[in-house]
Structure formats: structure tokens, C-alpha cells
Amino acid sequence: MQELNHRNSTGLLVAVVGVAASVFWCGTIDSAAQIISANVDFSYVVRRAEARAREPFIPPDRNVPECLRRDRLNEAQYQQIHFRHERALWAADGLPFRLEFFHPGDVYQDPVHLSEFSAGYVQPIRFVQDFFRYGQLRLPQLPADTGYAGFRILHQLNTPAKWDELGAFLGGTYFRLLGKGQRYGQYARGLALDCGEPDRPEEFPLFTDWWIAKPSPGSSRVHAIALLDSASATGAYEFKIVPGRTTIAEIQA
Numbered sequence: 206m207q208e209l210n211h212r213n214s215t216g217l218l219v220a221v222v223g224v225a226a227s228v229f230w231c232g233t234i235d236s237a238a239q240i241i242s243a244n245v246d247f248s249y250v251v252r253r254a255e256a257r258a259r260e261p262f263i264p265p266d267r268n269v270p271e272c273l274r275r276d277r278l279n280e281a282q283y284q285q286i287h288f289r290h291e292r293a294l295w296a297a298d299g300l301p302f303r304l305e306f307f308h309p310g311d312v313y314q315d316p317v318h319l320s321e322f323s324a325g326y327v328q329p330i331r332f333v334q335d336f337f338r339y340g341q342l343r344l345p346q347l348p349a350d351t352g353y354a355g356f357r358i359l360h361q362l363n364t365p366a367k368w369d370e371l372g373a374f375l376g377g378t379y380f381r382l383l384g385k386g387q388r389y390g391q392y393a394r395g396l397a398l399d400c401g402e403p404d405r406p407e408e409f410p411l412f413t414d415w416w417i418a419k420p421s422p423g424s425s426r427v428h429a430i431a432l433l434d435s436a437s438a439t440g441a442y443e444f445k446i447v448p449g450r451t452t453i454a455e456i457q458a
Contacts, residue, residue, distance in 0.1 A: 240327075242325060245416050245430065247441060247443045250441040270347055272345055273351075278311060288306060288307075292336045301360065302371075306319070306354075307356065307357070308353070309351060318413065319417065322416050332347060334346065354376070357375075358372045374412065374431075378410050381393065384451050396458075398438065411433065412433055413434045425447060426446055
């Protein structure tokens, strides 16, 4: 364990999802995004969490474009937005995993910033409006730094003929995973603060930034690292997810 400072939570969590087990928890990159030389690993994100902890907390929903705010985009309108499956990250590369992104808006007012990393390099995954179908909805052009509401991981979990959802990270620190032949149950949270306390409201920490490793053709796992932030805590989380009849996630926090 490593103490970051007064805004930190630490520990090691191991969760197993599979048959007869309960669920304890959930295209290509825009060529204009800058490729940065960096060695991304858990300690890289820990250092960012330490730096974030020394700064005043700024609620990220302040950065949501006005047209996506709840008083401008209602639930029925939001439901018209769908990710274009053919634009999934890594779909054109023949890799064992794919990523799709959730659009910000409606109840998802906290932008999540995503990056892809490989050995020695990291590249931001900019917001691309063409990744989505909007039905009858008409939105103005959104900035490339808008961020997403979260992401889902796809894998040929049940049959080689179909890309199934293996897991989803959406809204705050909520996430859930699936084993072969399963349907979703309850969510888990990376951190819960002041749940059910009579003298103060619950605090909802957020996964604000993600670094997701580009898998190799023979990869058997998803490797992702997240930065958590809230009014009283920061944190770094590393997920190593191995899908199968029993899907196993090792989580270091």
C-alpha cells in the first residue's frame, strides 16, 4: 500500500465474475490526436493522482458543453444516440478486444478522458462526433476535448461469430463485468464515501481519466489504469481483466 495524502484511498482488490459466482460490481483514434512519448504504468498514474491531490477539487461537470446539459438534452433525446459499431477502437486491427464509447449527456454530466497506450507511447482518444448515430437529434459541432461518459469492452466471449460486451465503465466509479453465458447483475464502485450517513450527503468519486493498453494480437487480457478524483480523495486504479467462463479482474488501488 502507498499513502498518497489526505485525498487518497489504497488497497488491493481481487474480484471474480463467472458461472455460479455473483457479480460484485460494470475504428481508430483520431489522427489529429498527438502521440506522446511516455512509459505508462501504474506508478505513472499514481504520480498524477499525487499531483491532483495537491490541487483544489474542481467538479468536472463544469466542462460539459451547454447543449449536453440535462436541461437541454432530456432522456428521450439521449436515447437516440448510439455508437457506430464499425467505428470501435481496434476493430480494423484484428485484435481480440475492442472498445466502444458512451456519449456524454443526460445523467452523464462528468466527462471522462481516455487515452490509448503502448510501449513507450500514449495517445489521447479525442471525442469524435462521427463515432455516433444521432437519429433525429441535431447537435452542434462538439469540441474534440469534450470527453466521453465512459467505455465498454467487447470480446468474442461466447462465440467467435459475435462481439459481446465483456464489461462497462460508466458513471462515476461504477463498473461491471461478465463471464461467459452471463447477464449483468449489480455494479461495483471503485470507491464509496459516506454511504447512508445521517449527518452528511454521500460523496461520489469519479474515474476522470483512463489509460487503456492496446492489446497485441495474442493478448488474453485487458489492461487499463484509471485516475480517481473527488472532493476528499484521489486515487490510482489498475485493472487486469481476463475473460472466460469465469472472468477474473485483478484490481490494484
